[in-house]
Amino acid sequence: MSKRTTLNRREFFSFLSVGWIAFAAAAGGMASLIFRFLYPNVVFEPAMDFVAGRPDDFDDGVDERWKNVYGVWVYKNEGKLVALSNICTHLGCVPTWLPAERKFKCPCHGSGYYANGINFEGPAPRPLERYKVNLDASGQIIVDKTKVFRYEKGEWTHPDSFIVV
Amino acid sequence: MKREPGMHYNTKTLNKVFAFVAVLFLIATLWMFLDDYIRPWKAIQVKALEIEQKVLAERIAEENKNINQEDLAAIKAKIDSAEKEIEGRKKEIQSIEKELSLLDKKIYAQNMTNGIHGSKSGEYQFQYEHYHMHHDKRADKYKALMIEAKKRFAEGKDDLKTYQLEQSQLNKKLKKITSKKSEFEKELSKLTGAKDRLIFAKSKTEKTPIWFLRNSPFIDYLDPTLKIEQIVLDNITDDRYFVQTKKVDRCITCHKFIDKEGYEDQENPYKTHPRVNELAVGRNSAHPMKKFGCTGCHGGEGHRVFDFSAPAHMPQNAEQEKEWKKKYHWHEPHKIPEPMLPLQYTEASCVKCHSGEERIGLSQKLNKGRKLLENYGCYGCHKADGWEHLKKPGPSLTKINSKVSLEFMKNWIWSPHTFNPNSRMPAFFGQSNNSKPEFMIKNIAEVNAMAEYIHEKSKTSNAFAKYEQGNAEKGKELIQTVGCIACHQIEGIDEPYNKVNSLKGPYLTGTGSKVDANWLVSWLIKPSHYQKDTVMPSFRLSKSEANDIATYLLGLKNPKFEGLKFEPLNKTVRDEILVGDYFSQFDPEKSARAKLNSMSDRERTLELGRLSIGKYGCYSCHTIEGFAEDRPPIGPEWNGIGSKFVHQFGFGQQHHIPHRRDAWMYAHLENPRRWDIGVPKPFKDLNRMPNFYLNKEEIDAMTTALLGFNAQFIPMAGKKNHDAAGKLALEGMKVANKYNCYGCHKIDGMGGDIGAAYSDDLNAGPPWLVDQGHRVNPDWFQNFLQNISPIRPYLQVRMPSFDYLPGEVDKLITYFNASSGVSNYINKPKVVWEAGEKEAARKMWDGFACVSCHSIGFNNEEAQGPNLHKAASRLRPTWIKKWLKNPLAIQLYTPMPDFWEGGTKAAKEYDESLAGLLGDDPERQMNAMVKYVLSLGNVKTEMKKIESAAQAQKANTETAKKEDKTEDKK
């Protein structure tokens, strides 16, 4: 008699546990559906990466060809090529490149940056940001604006922040 | 078992059922996730990855071959040795690094202090300025503070500079030690860089465990590699009727390599777009993908990626349809307003944006189709926007009596193709819907009546010239060489002149059985005498030349056709048609009969003729007396036919024809009367669209052109927008098309049909017009077009004299100028010689032996180049320089030598004797030459002077050469 009870109990336990585990998993799945549903597969946002051409297309110094379209200066010097953001770190105006003085000057509040993006005058609190750059199979530069490298965080030595040319 | 009190079910059973339904629930949930996860495009992307891997592997292998292994080993050895050297100086490096680390700290600390002083000075300055402005006493305090802070900031900055200088010196030292190594490394990367990048790219195509993780269900939102790619277009919209929404094209989700070179040989959808860098998709092509997307041209639902049928792919033919059904389970798109254009008709879309352009540079098939529509005169019956300027396609029939006989006319109308298999006059009779005997009888009556009517109304034109028997051989020769073949194909013409696929004028055969001899001679000499608005030009033929040609043409006979006698008019049938089909339409039978009875026999015939011409729409193509010029043409308009709803097309009983726009058009052009097949219709309601007997290629091209009459909305920003000059140029292009300038001249890469006859020696054919606006002086050009005087008299082919309508010449010139981007105004070129230029130019003129080709006006021997005496008035100086700099870049076939090799080399490279001229500066030399050429035609006396001087010079050089030779001998 007692034997039967234990058997029964085990049986009872297993069916109930299977039921609840399956139910919990399915309910969890339904809940995770809501979670997954909130991440769209396709996003309508402006493209954050672009092809900038070959490293040989650029001369040493600051190149402005992508400034108006993508907001990026390409700066090549001492065998390194970087993509500088054209947004002033002070209040987000767009500085101007003055080739004669070899500096960026922000027209809003007079922040000044060297060609490499480091601030040296005016109210700007930190250097210009750099974007991720790398080369694709055909040797073209891909600039990825989703990844930002900041000098004050010591990120300018990161291998993705420049291309060796 | 015993039931527990208060319980209806057994708890154990409940648990079992619960376990069962819970598991069912779980399975359903998983099923739902999987259903969402599995998408056809993912499989395609995976396959694309494999293909990419294969292609990259091939390219790596190729690259491997290119890398010289010996070089590689050498550089590697060099790097090793450089490394050893560095190893040897380890102590030195360590000491420098120690110093550097100390400096780092100093710089860091100094930066901190500077920051404090800098920001303080900023704050004090603001306070000082603030209080100073408000005349507050505290200003002085802050001024002192500010000065102090600034001073300390400046000092600190100075210190920092010292440290930085030290640092950079140390870094330089360090770099010097490692410089050799880095140099070699650079060399290495130059050698292997391309390969390394390929290997890197290939590594991205590996399906690693992380790759699977990234693309696994549920977490594929994190950072998937398999994903829907899309292009959102700003300037091209989808028509949602209430609103225009931005077009979104996701085609590149599957067509992965559409913009990548190197995948041309793959099969779809892994293929590169044809002409990727020229036509479309490529970043530097005319229509980059990111700006124009895909469905703007191809049509279809670019935003759908559910399966193969979702974007409304359309097969090119029944075969492909079958294949697709098997391979992709393709089905006809339902409820989709604009399915994809079958690939062969894609060019139809060009018109959406390039409206108003008669010829679109990159659309070969479309251009061909439109030319066919024009040449077959389709526009005569079918109105279309942008085609209104064209004259009626058929010849005027107002003076037809002086050209052909009444009998000929009847036979011709009945069946033009019996006389001329290439006739562009279509066949109205003997077609699939009117070949029944009872219809034939009526048709014969109608043809008789129409011919009688036209004959009756025709005025006689006096042929001003009398035909005299000439030399047929000479005539044929003239036909072949003078330029007729640019517009006409003519029976009996020899190779290679019969190769020209000219379509402008009619195919000439059996002329002798058709036209009046005197008419023909007069026509050849002056076409506008017979028909004012004809585009047939005058070739300035002499009387004997005209007679020669006429003799040849009259020799082309069609005896069989000549022997035909057309069945006479059956008067009862005539009356029956008049009463049954016409008079009784609005009147009761009785009054219709009365009306008929009130008419004389001749009147009845003419009335039926008039009514039949109206019925068949002859007036749409031919000018006929009694039919107003502005009488609307007979066919339906073309505008919007390319986007007309499919259900608005009548497919009759032709069930085997797919219900698609293009299929209807194709079938319609193949046999316009087919829609009547199997549909019982009375005589008067029969479909009247005539049969042109087109071949498949023609139909294909014409369908493309017809689909181009699309009423889809494209925002202005997305269209090709022409500026004012561009719009004028388009007008000019219409004129150039009207007079078939493209038949002879290849204008900026378009046309030049006649070239087929000159493939051996293009220089003997009509010149290509490249950058013509820049080339010639508009004033000269205007004069030239109206009063042709040959520039290249050595050519046999003639620039004909057209009877331009007022304003057309201006339009033409504007067309050329606008497409070259030059102004209509030019400064009169003035020649101002610089020191030594004139002499140098003279020397080059001789050294290059210009006269040997440009002999006209000099020694007049075998000329091969244009008359340079006309250059000053004809050409623009800048163009002359451009031409001298690199003639081959302008005209591929020119025999003109490239003296300065694109302006890179001095004249001495061409001929050593020209060394030292103008400092061997090619630029200056070319300038001098331009001036020389300009001075040639300025004043006749000047020219003579130069000539005599040249002769003297020649004599001198000859003697000098002789002396040289004698000296050599010595």
Place this chain on the structure above:
Amino acid sequence: MAKDSFAQKVAKTQVWKSIFRHGPPDNARNRAAVIAGNVFLHLHPIKLKKSGVQLGYTWCMGGLTFFVFLALAVTGILLMFYYRPTAEYAYNDVIALREHVPLGIMRELHRWGAHAMVITVWLHMFRVFMTGSYKPPREFNWGVGVILLVLTLLLSFTGYLLPWDQLAIWAITVGSNMAKATPFAGHGGPGAMLAKIGDFVMVSDKNDVRFQLLGGRFVGEAALLRFYILHCVFIPVVVSVLIAVHFWRVRKDGGISAPL
């Protein structure tokens, strides 16, 4: 026998009885019936301690909060008739409310009501704390109340974006940038850098909590729609459910608190 007054006559009609089932609440029985027999009033007890009706004790802040919530629901639903949550139209529709929509003052009522609700709910909590009313047996209901307070702030915050003006977009930008810093779940937060294997970045601006909140990497059109749904449907539904729980628990925990 006195003649029935008009009101009494009305109260005796079948229609009245069918609706109210009791006479005018001028006696004990009907006073009980009016509360117990009305779906809207029955969340009240039939009788309660005197302190419960004393404004000096309750400040009526909870009641006011509920009232403002209802007012916001009504004005909000009405505003939805004129407002389209798209970048194209949102701002213009708000201008329309200001300029030409009849009684566009609805927007002012809605906006100021939202602020008022924040204040009343804060003060409600303050009063509950000061009277120690969170103490047993009301611990759970206090927790529900705290969550309701947070949801009130979220309701107000999500609604802040909808006018689609500079105030809106930048307040939400500042606010949603906080989500960016969530440890291990926001790409600017601690630990985010650790969540990557090679190229596979598991916490980045395109998959973190901020992205989920905004439906994009920036406060853009997707964020506007999401906030609209959160503001108009999602949070209000949750709040309504929790309010029901809250009220129900007030009754079950012994009515409005009073000395034990």
Place this chain on the structure above:
Amino acid sequence: MKEFFNIYTDPVYSFTFVCIAFFFMIKYVDLVATKKFGIGLMIGTVVMFVLCFMDPVFSANFYMTNDNVPIIFLVLLLAWTTWFALYKGVNNDRRMAQGLPPIEATPENREKVWAWPNLVYTELFAIILGTVFLIGWAVFFKAPLEEPANPTWAPNPAKAPWYFLGLQEMLVYFDPWLAGVLLPGLIVVGLIAIPYIDVNPKGNGYYTFRERKFAIIVYLFCWLVLWNFLIIIGTVFRGPNWSFYGPFEVWDTHKVIAANNVNISEMLWINTLGVKLPSNILVREIAGILMTLAYLVLFPLFLTKKLFNFKGTFGAIFNGGFLGKRYLQRLGWARYSILIFLVLMTLTLPIKMYLRWLINLKYIVFMPEFEFNI
């Protein structure tokens, strides 16, 4: 006078001042809880607003974001409710000192009354008055509407809605993961935890001060000083670049405030030891990490050992209060550690503020490599 306020409303001073005022309010709570004080407080607050609004600069700054209107009501209501609650509490305390029950517990107040019409009508009046108030508010003040949303240009200052400005103000002192995520989360958790931590059975259902001194002091400090005062700072005293601006100071975008803050690691390695920052992150930040651990783990352990002995009001808190062993015994380990954790986390805010003001401290632990800055 305005100059005085412009200088001394700087949180550096005003926060200290408010803390002192709070201390005196508690110390002299009997004085505060008089009708005279209440009337004076309300009149004072109203007069303060009137005077402030008479200043054009204050009005202009205040209306820069005219969503600030509710702040006026909030401040008035805060003054009123705080005084009123204390007034009623102290009254009850006096009664209980005399052996009487609190007012709410008197038999006449314990009487049960009909909900209809007593409660229902009260509610109806509240609803009607609330509606009238809202209509009046809506008629007098237009709801704010600024320029159309422009993602490329941010207004300066870009402020969150006023009820979140306390959190935004915390961002000055903490990184977003603390100020924006952890601390707000702890606020919610802490609030929910209150009934479970507060085991004091007294003061349930009536106003009192003395019976729940500790709970009320902690709550009032958080509510008044750390939450609402920070909101007021964020609303009124913060201008462009989130710099401090006095209430009567023109918002000059170009105002420069010297801000040169130093990390503990820099203080230790550069300033004190005079060496380069170690490249190992843990070594570099060792001081900060140890300090944090000490604060959160060692400090509470020491507290339970009764290391401190204060007198007066604070003595009441510290010696007999939660810091003592007695409390630990009363609450048990679980409750005690949650309580002490919450209190310590709450205190991080004033601590970090004073560290910033006194020694220009930027971060205690600075690990930008992991975005982990404390």
